Structures are given as C-alpha cells and as structure tokens.
Amino acid sequence: MSIGKRYNADWASIVLGLGLGLTAALYLESTHASDWNGVYPIVTSISRICALLGSYLALVGLVLVSRISFIERSIGHDRLVIWHRKLGPYSLYLITFHVLLVSIGYAANDHAKIGVEIWRIVMKYPWMLPATVAFIFFAAAGITSYKKARAKMSYETWWTIHLYTYLGIALSFMHQVLTGPMFIGHPLNKAYWTGLYLAAAAVIILWRFLIPWVRSLRHNLRVEQVVVEGPGVVSIIMKGRGLDRLGAQGGQFFSWRFIAPGQWWISHPYSLSAAPTKHHMRVTVKALGDASTDVINLKPGTRVFFEGPYGTFVASKATRGHVTLIGGGVGITPLRALMEEFDPTMEIDVIFRASNEEDLVLRRELDALADARGARVHYLVGSRKIHPMNAKYIMNFVPAFRDSDVYVCGPTPLVEAVREAAESCGIPKNRFHDEAFEFHAV
C-alpha cells in the first residue's frame, strides 16, 4: 500500500471508530439507572448494545464492498475486501449475542420460560418475524463464509446465500426502531439510525446498480465469440466501444453478468486473459461452478453488464527488473494478460503448472508472447508431488527467483506453496503478489 493509501486508511479507521462511538452512545445516552440495577436488566442492556454495534458493523461491511469509486481508489479494493472479511464475523457474533441475551433478559423480567418468551417475542412483537428471518440469513452467510464451508461449495452458491444479507439488513430495520428503547421517544436517535440505513442503501443502489448499468450500457459490451481453449475451458471475447476509457490493465478482473436466460441473475468474477484494447476484452474461464458451466453456451450478441476493473495484481506493482509469474491451471490467464503490460526492458520468467498436457491453455499465445519479447515460459506438467513448488525447485528454472517480483495465481495450495517459497528466500511481502481464485469473491 502506498503512503497515500495508508494515510487514507488511517482516516477511514477514525471514521469507522467515530460511527461506532456514536452508535454505542445511542443506548448510553437514552439509558436509565433501572437498566443497570440487576443481573437481568444488565443482560438486556448489553444485548441492546450488541445489537447496535453488530448492525452498525454489518452496514459498514456492506458499504466497504459497495464499490464507491473514490474509496476504491483511495484505499484499494483488495484492502476493502480484507476489512469486509474481518468485520463480518464480529457483526454476526454481536447480533448472535443480542438474540441470546435479549431472550434471557426478557424471559427473566417476565418470569417466563425461555422457550415461551422466545415464541412470544417472535410471534407477537412488531416486525420480529422478519427480524428472525433476517438473523437466519445472516447466520447462513456467516457459516457459508467460514473457510472450511466455503471450500466445499461453488462460488455461485456462496454468492447467492451472501446476497440475502442485503435482505436481512433491510428486514431487521423495523424491529429496531419500533421496539428499541433507544429509539422510542428519541427522535434524534431514530433520525441518526434511519439516516445511516438510508445512506447505506443510497450508496449501494448508486454504486452497485446504477453506475455499473449506465457504464455497461454506454460501453455497449456484448459477447462476440466463445472459443474452446481446452477441456472445459473457454475464452469469451467481448466487444464494446471506448473500452480504453475504463483504464483496465492486464491482471485485473471484472465482475461480469451475462444477460441471457438462466444467467442474468448472477455475476462472475473473471480476470482478463489478455490486455484490453479499445474495442475488445477477453476472459478465459474454466467451467467450475453450477452457472459458470453455461458460459460455454453464450450466444454472440449477448449483452454483458460489468463492474470493475478491480484488483491490484498489476504490472506497476513490480519493483525489480525481473519478474517471476507462476500460474496453476486456468490461473495462468491473468498472468498471460500481465505479460503484455510489463515494460519491454523487464526480464520475465513464467512457470505454468498443470495436471495434464491439455490443461496448458493459451500455450500458443504464451509462446508467441515469449518469443516476441524474449521471456521464458517453463511448462510443468504433472502432479504436485512431481513438481513441488518450493524455493529450491523453483530456482531450478528461475535462478534469479530471490531477486524478482513474484506474481502467482492459481488454486490456494499453489499460492500458499509459492508464498512459503518466497518467504524462505527472504522475498519481502511487497514483492509477492497473489491472486487466489476465491479472492474475487464478494
């Protein structure tokens, strides 16, 4: 991260904290001594503070990934996604505490059995049924984002479940302002809270819907051709106008939405597999998930909505005169695009690892690019055991590995193996650039 970005991130941290303080103050300002004069009033009070802070963090989490252009520019998409991931679990924990503690606190106050009280709260209190549904959506998004669960499902499934958090946040709003003692009879508190929600909604509608739509229509991006590159791997070539004005670079990715039956509802994060030109962009895709299988059948002329470009996996990040690009399987595609972006004086080594010969997609292009600019491409075909990606093995092919900038894209085990190799050679973090497939998510 540059000095400027770090400085901006510091300011963002202060703003985040300020909002957190204002939100906690909603309750502390409106509380009375009787909210603290016993175990159960305290339990109820804590539950409400948890609710406020959890909801605030959930809103912040949404705003962090809402693609606000000036925030994306000043902090960086990758950093924002990392923050989103760090905040998400806290938000869910706090809201879970709220649910548990408020049930206990209310049951004790009403001298009711906890099951009876929960039933009564859910069925009788205003907007509690929607709020319960909202909590289920939240919990589902949290559980499916947990590393082990996430690894077991397709991106599309995960994304769809995650999408319901928007609905969850909207559904939970009314029970807050109608039953929360910090809002009842406190118009200023209610105004602050409503303002926060409206601002988040406005930001999301503007940056995640309106702006991408307008840009997609203006650039009139459409599928031109679908080319089979290897087993289950296709390139989608798209044509549009004035694409150079997007400022995209090889190595970056967009979120693509193909407006075709059964496809339009989901967007896919795919990296460019060639440097973009004024009229064309290309992605190369392995049919991994449920919906991504259908991209093979896309008809020429299909309209494409896009969000992006995203990602800091770009040539300008290189600090040395030599780069090592390491790709695993279809992960070679952003590296293929990157190759075109480096300065002609840059020395380039490419390591392309794949399980089978036919998985070496874009091979002819790689060879042509290598010839044109004097780069070396090392093809490693076979299992992980035959080609362990440790420092010693990599240096067989790239003796200058320890003095180069490393770019790696592929399945997580490959990325992690190369990360370890780089660390063991003393390559500092700012010379290690990775793009794990699932990093695109959100």
Added chain:
Amino acid sequence: MGAKRVLLIAGGTIGGLGAVLSITPPQFGTASSGGLGGTLLGGGSTTTTTTPAPATTTTPAPTATTAAPAPAATATKKATTTTPAPAATTAAPAPAKAKPSGTFTGSTSQTRFGPVQVQITLVNGKITAANALQYPNNDFRSQQISQQAIPYLVQETLAANSADIQGVGGASYTSQGWYDSLVSALAKAGM
C-alpha cells in the same frame, strides 16, 4: 490491520461516545423520580423494613454493626430522595376521620415509557375498585408489561387498601407511576 489502526478506531469510538455523552449525558441522576423497582414502592416504612433485612441476614451477626453502615447509608439515601410523597400520605390518615366514598381519579404520572393514571372507587373508605385510565402502551414491550403488571397492581391496591403496595418486579416504571397516581387519588379522597 495493525495495532496503530486499532488504536485509531478506538480513539474514534471514544471521541464519538464522548461527544454525544457530553451534550446529552446519561440520565442516571434523574432516575430517582422514575423509581428503582418494587422495594421503593411501599413508601418510607416498607423501604426501611425490607432493605435492611437482607443486609442483616447476609452479614454475620458479630460484624453487623461494622458491615451495616454501608448498605444502610445507601438505603436511607434512596429513601430520602423518594419518600416526600409517602411521608405525606402516612401523615394523612390521622386527620381524615370521615370515611369517603366515590370515584377518585389520580393525577397523571409521567414515566419513561408513558403516562400512568389510576382511578379508584371508594366505599366508606374502602377501595373496592382500581383501574388504569392510562398506562404505557406506546410500544409493544410496554403494552405487554403493562398488561401483565396492572392486574397485580390492582390486587395489591385492593389488598393494601392504601398506597402501601410492593409493586411488580419487571414493571418498575409502571409500578412507580401507579403508586404516584394512587397516592394523589387517595389524597383527593382525603385518605
């Protein structure tokens, strides 16, 4: 996110909290009029008899004199802030020789969750009916608590035949409001 950024977030949080709380400080101080649960509701006499009781039972007998002052002090402090009204009512019965009859409406007592107003019916100085003309029902939680608490408050009032009631735990505001309004209704009746 390094330690520095965590500090910045914490600093922002304290700043935000401090700014709001310095403009509108929490209302702990003014809460005395809102009441602090059932123990307060019986008026001066019950407060002093009920609160020391647990204190003496929990403290061993020999050290009672040294341990007692602390809880006793707080108890009397609470009592003094809230007792003016009960003191007046305990004094009232003495001059009121005539046994009143009729329907008397207490003044409206404003609580944090809404107004409480009690109406009582007296027959020869005996409370035969009590009901709430107003009770907190702005939000569902208050409605629910009021609906649960008011039948108990009615029972307590009829049983005590005075404002000497315990109140209902979990409905401290409604109980306090009921008590205040009941006291004024009884005063109107000359009791």
